[in-house]
Amino acid sequence: MTSINGYPARPSVRAGDVLRLHISTSAPRFRVDFYRWGATPQHAGHAEWPGRTAAPGTFDRDWQWPAYEFPVPSDWRSGAYIAVLSTEPSSCTPPMDSREARILLVVTPSAPSGRKILYKIPTFTYHAYNTAGGGSLYSASQVTTRRPGCGIGGPVKGLPDPYDSTSPRQTFAHWDAPFIAWMEENGLESDFCTDLDLHEGRHLNDGYRLLVAAGHDEYWTSNTRRNVTAFRDAGGNIANFGANTCWWRVAVSPNGAGLTCAKFPPGAPAGTDPDSSYGCPDHWWESEPENALLGVSYRSGGGHWDGLRAPLGFTVTDGDHWIFSGTGLKTGDAFGREAALIGYECDGAAYEIDAAGRPRPTGQDGTPKDFEILGIAPLPSDWNFAAREPTTSPHAATLGLYTAVGTVFTAATTDWARLLATDPQVASITRNVITRLS
Template identity: 60%
Template sequence: MTEEAPVDGVMVNGYPGRASVRAGEVLRLHISTRARRFRADFYRCGPRPRLMGHLEGPGAYAEPGGHDEDWTWPGHDMAIPGHWPSGVYVAVLGPGTEHPAARTPADAAALDARHSRLLFVVTARDPGRTARILYKVPLFTYHAYNRSGGASLYGALSRTETRRTVTLARPGGGTGGPVKGRPDAHDPRTPRQTFAHWDAPFIAWLETSGFTADYCTDLDLDEDPELAHRYRLLLSAGHDEYWSEGVRRHVTDFRDQGGNLAIFGANTCWWRVTPNSAGTAISCAKYPPGAPQGADTDRMRGAPDHWWEIEPENRLIGVSYRNGGGHWEGARESLGFTVQHPEHPVFAGTGLREGDVLGGEHHLVGYECDGAAYRRDQQGRAVATGEDGTPDGFTILGVADLPTAPASGWHTAVRESDGPGRAATLGIYTRGGTVFNAATTDWPRLLPLEPRIRTITRNVITLLT
């Protein structure tokens, strides 16, 4: 990851007043610095970052706030040009007025840093007019892991907390802040819970491959019940763990009315968060009443905001993290999906045959993965049982049985079934619209490494648009 020293010893930090803005409208940036003036250079992240414009302003210093309060730093307005395309933008912050004498960043990883950056999404002026795809940027998940102000949605609660609240009005939220979590041994350039780690590589591939998409945050989906309905396909990639009730309801309605959903990630819709009425903070209740603080809440029953205990996420996305698991530290053993139903259109042009392993060489399955409860039929194929909420007709296209030995390092969440099987299951089903789920966070990481992953991704998007 990039960890740049402040220019001339002067730091410039900031955050957007809201992490999305419609092209042609005004974005408010909140900036703190001891420099007399600051500059923000705006890059759109696509096949490679593209410098789109800049903003200059007078510097003023403000103290950092806590994790659960709006930091109220000085505001500066930026009129977003109407011709700026929808996309994910990163502002590079620095003192003075001169553009840094540096090469154009090669990719979003080169832009990423734990300070002096802020991320925002430009949404379409006319949603769905030129794109059939809507890409969901997981803002809630970014802030769930953001430690600016001293805390994230992880860790023991204080004596005064019954649920943890974190503000969206602070540095971080995709880039520009400290992140909870350990380095990724398979891609150490950026922290896992950042835009640069999973979303940026997927978006770079998507746009390089000729697909046109509009972009939004999950807060946008929470607030606008009709947003997704203007598109044919809703896309999510990497690690989209935290969903609000509004997002869940609106995406389900989208599917029920014929909209398609493709998830190229895992640990999806695992925790429920609740935005405040202003859309400036989210909260989550992870500990059951009386539970010991600091315990692994993923292994507990009775957590108020566990989606699987409220309304199993399988009912929408087909799979659940409770049937899969995660490998948290260091390099993990090689594991890929054993292919079933190679005649399915998803596999067209891959040359895969029944029983072939997809992605094993590059550790495709993990660092977290999802699955459907399943049994084996007379031909030995994995078949979803539906006992965990997975919809009828869910076709398992690939299965990866997870290691169970304690020394393997794999963690599994609390399970409804006492059966020994733990597996990631790649699959697809149709109910109203069609839902495809790749069931592993690392799918985007393999796009530049594995031609068959690229072919399957292209097939899925083409089929669903």
């Protein structure tokens, strides 16, 4: 049986620069077709090369597969691109998602484009869950980024999603693809980058008004966080349509080819759950709570990973706020409940109920005191909860925003993108946030 798979030397490339791919195949020749993801996949170009074979490596070392160079045309528009590897010609558009023979790429602008929205692809998180070579950041403290898989084209750790069985969680197809398609269908133009680009200090100073992320953006470096915070403090806005965000700190090797994360307390016995532990070196919340940037944290939310969950939606706490314009929602109404909008993981802020009966942040977990809780969803007791500081606040998903020069919005649930195409209220809120903040 003919085999083929591959990975990029780095996950992004500027339009006009040379893309390096590493590919192994048992076929004498092979073809790579490049598709830009959007409302529909658009064929952008192809290359044909002689095949060479190489043995698979381990999860923690560069696989060093044969290298091929492709000059990216300077007129390629910034976007998320999928490289489809094939050994036989095909007359039809192949499926974009697969656990092999696919490579996820991000083309960044060759120069500032004038667009106001920058969309971030969370490659660190996709690599953390990638199990190619027999391991991931859930079984080891170090992984290589130079192996197949990174949101596409490789095996993935995690349980299946009963609400969307078409793709595994922790993949581009599951989280980013539907959000990006919805944006394009609604005329919301953006440029694209990866978290490695932001780690390296690229793009945030190129005139963008809004940084957007969706789905599951769990692993951040110190540089990424520092640069995103500086973007906010210079007046840039942030819209996070996801959850479990900035939960783990990772370090990137100088050449960008390796990720490390120290999850376990020193001397922790085998089988320790790091989320439920204190003293984890790379828990953001234990040293520099992510609430200070995002307004929320997974430790005041929770997760339900296995099977169907109780249907939960957000209860609106201020129906007059601009994010609800055109939705028909009033204070006390709920949205997203029937489709289980809350989950599979969600973020929250420690809160108390004020004299008017509205939830207000206590600030004890690092959440800015001016964070406005605009939607709330208390979580059932059968969810998974992480360790946190002592607090009387219930675990709850808390949708909201605050302003500190720039405005930061959080949807506070990973599954927000799943409802975009079917829930007009979720879609209207998303459109309101993106159009106003961009």
